[in-house]
Amino acid sequence: MSIKSVDNTTPNAIQQRHLIQSPGKNFFTDFKAAYARYELPSTTASESSVSDPQNQTPSVAGIADVMGLTFSEMAAVRGTSTQDQNAYAAILNRAYSQGGMDDPVAFLNSLTKEEQGVVQRAHLLVDPVEPSTMSKEGAYNLLLPDGYQVDFNHDGIQEVGAGKNITFPPLDAPEQVKQAWLTATKDMAEGDMMTYQLKMHFMLYGVDINDQTGKALAPTDQIDSYRDGVDKFLAWLEYAKASIPAEQYARDKAFFSDMKRLLI
Template sequence: MSVTDIAAFGASTLASAAGAASNQIERQVQSAFSAVLEAAGRQGYASAAPIADGAPVADAAQQAWDDWFGTRPERYASQASPEKLQQGFGAIIGKAINEEGYADPKGFLAKLNREELATLQSVHSLADPIHVESLTEEGALNLLLPPPAQVDIDADGITHSGAGRGIRFPNSNTPPEVVDAWDSATAGMSWGERSQFELKMMLPTLLANIEVDANGQFIGQREPGDPDYRNPMAELGYSYRDTVQSMIDALDFQKEQMPRDQYEEQRAFWRRFGEELEATGAE
C-alpha cells in the first residue's frame, strides 16, 4: 500500500467515524429538545429517546446544543465569533424555557431585542432579518430549536424555520423503527453522501404535488396550505419498504443510462436500507 493509499484510507476512516458520530449527536439533540417541547405541551420527535432520569430538561438541552454546535465548525466558520453565537443561542434557549417561549413562540420572539433576533437569524442561516408578525407558528417555534431538532408540527412534510422552508429525512414524524434502520444504513456516510439519499426519500411528497397537463408537461405545483396539497408520507398505510423498492426499480430501469459504479453504489444502499427496515419491523 502506497503512502497515498494509506492517506486515502485514513481520510475515509475518519469520514466514516464522523458520519456515525453525526447521526448519534443529531439524535441526542432531537431527544433533548423533544423533552423541552413535551414540557411545553407540544410533540417532539417520534423517534426521541427519554433523557436520563433526574436530569433537568434545561441542562440536557444546553448540553445537547453545545455538543452539536461543536461538531459543526464549518457551518458557522464565516461568523465573526462562533463562540459568541453559540453562547448567545444557548442564552435564548434558557430564556425560552424559563419564560414559556416554547408554548408561545411568537409571543416570546416578539419580546426579543434586535441582537437576539440577529443571533437566531445566524444560527439558522436565514437570508433576511426576522419579522415575527409574519411567521407561522411552526416557523416561530423552530427558530428556538437547534437546526437538527426542528419539527414539522403540521405534518405537511415541509419544515418551516422562520420564513424559510426545507425538507429533511428523517423528520420529526418519521417512525422510530425507520429512523433506526436509516441510521444503520447510513452509518459511516459523510453529510454529502447522506443528503442525496435524504432528498430521494422525500420524493413521494414532492412528486405528489406536481401538476401536469394531458401531455405530461409541468404546469404548476401545489403548496402547503392549498386545499389539494398532499403529504403521502403522513397518510395511513404509507410504506417505507415500498418506497425503497421503487427506488431499486427505478435504478434498474435506468441501469444502461448511468455509470456502472454509480448504479452499483446506489443500489447497494437501497438494498441495505431495505434490509434494515425489515430487521427493525418497519412498514
C-alpha cells in the same frame, strides 16, 4: 439533550449534524434545569475567584450539557462565538420560562434587534430575523437548538424562520428506520448522504409542484411505508435502467438494496 444513539447504532459526526428529533414532553423542563445548573458557576464566580484564580464563567464545552451535542458541533462548524452561544441559550431559557413557545412569533418580535441578531447567527440565517414573514412552525424552530425541530403540518419539511429544510428520517419515523438509515449511510460523504435524503423524502412525499407541499403518500410512522417505498424505487430502477448512467444505477441499486435488507 441530543441524539447520541439509535438502538445500537451511534451516528458519526456527519450524521449527527443532520439527525433531528421532536422535543419530548420533558424537553423544556430538562433544558431549564440544565440551564440553572449552568448559570450557577457564574453567580458564584466572584466569591470563588479568590481561592481559585483560574475560576471563570462556564466554557463552551459546558454549554453542551444545556444545548446538546448537535448544537455544540454545529456551533463549531459555523464558527458561532462563545458570546453568541451563551446569549442564545439565555434567549431560549426565557422563551421556555415565560410562555414564549405558546406564540413564538410574538416572542421573537419582542426581542431586541441585537437579540434577533443572536438568533440569526445561531442558525446561520442569511437574512435578519423578521417574525412577520414566518409561520408558527418557522418561529418555533428558531427557538429550538440544533438537533430538535417540529413539523406541525406533517409535510416532511421543517420551516426554520422563513426558510425550509428537508431531512430524513422524518421526525415520527420508527426506530428501525432510523437505525437502517444510520447503518446504510455511515461511510458516505456528506453530499452523497444529502442526495439520498432527498431521494428518500421524494419516495415518501412525492415531488413538490409549484412549491405546494402536502401529506405523505403513506404513514411515516409505520415501517411498511418505508419497505413499500424502497421496493417501488428498486422496481423503478430496473424499469429505467437503460436511461440511467451506469454508475448512478449501481450506486442507487446498492443503497436501496441495503435499505431493503436493513428494513426486514
